[in-house]
Amino acid sequence: MPSSSSLRERVVTAAERALKQGGSVGPLELLQELGFLYPGHVNDWRKGAPQYTPIEPRIQCGAAKLAEVYRLFAEWAAAKGMKTVEAEYSRRGVGGVAALQVTADGNDERERFFRTHYASAELSEKKTERLQQKLTKAPDLVVFITVADDAKCSECGVEITPGEFLFLEQQQPLCVGCADLDHLVFLPAGDTAMTRRAKKHSPLSAVVVKFNRSRKRYERQGLLVSSEALAQAEDECIADADQRAARREVAAVHRVVLDQRLVEQMTAAILNEFPHCPATEARQIAAHAAERGSGRVGRSAAGRELDPKAITLAVIAHIRHVHTNYDSLLMRGVDRQDAREQIRGSLDTVLSRWRDS
Numbered sequence: 001m002p003s004s005s006s007l008r009e010r011v012v013t014a015a016e017r018a019l020k021q022g023g024s025v026g027p028l029e030l031l032q033e034l035g036f037l038y039p040g041h042v043n044d045w046r047k048g049a050p051q052y053t054p055i056e057p058r059i060q061c062g063a064a065k066l067a068e069v070y071r072l073f074a075e076w077a078a079a080k081g082m083k084t085v086e087a088e089y090s091r092r093g094v095g096g097v098a099a100l101q102v103t104a105d106g107n108d109e110r111e112r113f114f115r116t117h118y119a120s121a122e123l124s125e126k127k128t129e130r131l132q133q134k135l136t137k138a139p140d141l142v143v144f145i146t147v148a149d150d151a152k153c154s155e156c157g158v159e160i161t162p163g164e165f166l167f168l169e170q171q172q173p174l175c176v177g178c179a180d181l182d183h184l185v186f187l188p189a190g191d192t193a194m195t196r197r198a199k200k201h202s203p204l205s206a207v208v209v210k211f212n213r214s215r216k217r218y219e220r221q222g223l224l225v226s227s228e229a230l231a232q233a234e235d236e237c238i239a240d241a242d243q244r245a246a247r248r249e250v251a252a253v254h255r256v257v258l259d260q261r262l263v264e265q266m267t268a269a270i271l272n273e274f275p276h277c278p279a280t281e282a283r284q285i286a287a288h289a290a291e292r293g294s295g296r297v298g299r300s301a302a303g304r305e306l307d308p309k310a311i312t313l314a315v316i317a318h319i320r321h322v323h324t325n326y327d328s329l330l331m332r333g334v335d336r337q338d339a340r341e342q343i344r345g346s347l348d349t350v351l352s353r354w355r356d357s
């Protein structure tokens with residue numbers, strides 16, 4: 001049968017190519033290589049885009065032919081004596097890491113088929129372990145720098161203007177405040193040691209990308225990390241360099257540019273509204289909210305006018321991240337709304353303690 005033998009050839013060629021590229025090949029890589037599954041759809045599915053979840057219905061191939069593809073794929077793997085590596089698919093969202101379903105019906109056996117990858121039989125124990133980690137790893141959280149059009153936060157309605165950060169949650173734009181990423185600071189790309197260390201120390205981090213219109217692709221701009229992680233990474237880089245000059249250089253590159261007057265005004269406004277807030281924390285909240293280009297409340301029009309509501313929001317965000325276990329709830333995968341519910345009591349306690357005069 002010429003048609004079946006040519007399909008076998010196509011499957012073998014695609015499997016070999018995918019194996020060479022990724023170090024392993026599973027059904028989804030094979031189907032992409034064969035042109036039966038669009039890589040863009042797979043990428044969106046990995047990010048949790050609802051219209052591509054589950055991904056199986058996106059496979060463009062008739063049932064009979066698809067069954068034959070899977071049979072030929074298994075035959076190829078068996079003939080080569082390939083090693084199997086199972087890797088769960090997951091995605092990273094604001095609420096933590098969640099499993100991703102491949103099949104429409106969630107059938108255990110078929111889910112398992114899709115998460116089974118083939119790798120070379122000669123792969124060492126150590127390399128197999130590393131491969132499995134790579135396959136299981138959820139993609140990074142991604143934050144976009146808006147380029148052309150203004151967007152509106154789907155939760156609080158604030159305008160997200162070009163140059164500001166935008167987060168997509170199930171395809172809906174969120175400002176960094178509503179995405180609960182506003183306690184993170186921006187570390188520009190370029191210093192690999194700093195980037196690696198800051199990411200390692202940060203309990204929550206996100207990759208910042210920006211669309212390059214002439215090249216028509218997203219380019220990495222840097223990382224959002226916690227300010228504590230950034231400070232720790234700086235310390236380590238300075239310890240390495242072991243030079244005062246290096247300290248100055250590192251500090252100059254990474255020091256956040258602040259609008260000092262705005263910080264002073266905001267600190268005063270916070271203390272006016274919350275007289276029992278420790279002064280150091282008021283200043284910390286103000287400095288944080290006033291960071292340039294951050295899209296935080298401090299830079300919004302309301303923040304500049306020192307609107308009491310904007311001030312309160314900045315204070316609430318600070319209390320959540322510093323005085324409650326909110327961040328660790330998010331990291332454990334608790335849904336954002338549930339996490340807010342759980343910490344409401346401790347939040348209110350601190351708020352009223354700071355407010356009471």
Ligand SMILES: [Zn+2]
Nearest residue numbers: 153156175178
């Ligand atoms: Zn918002």
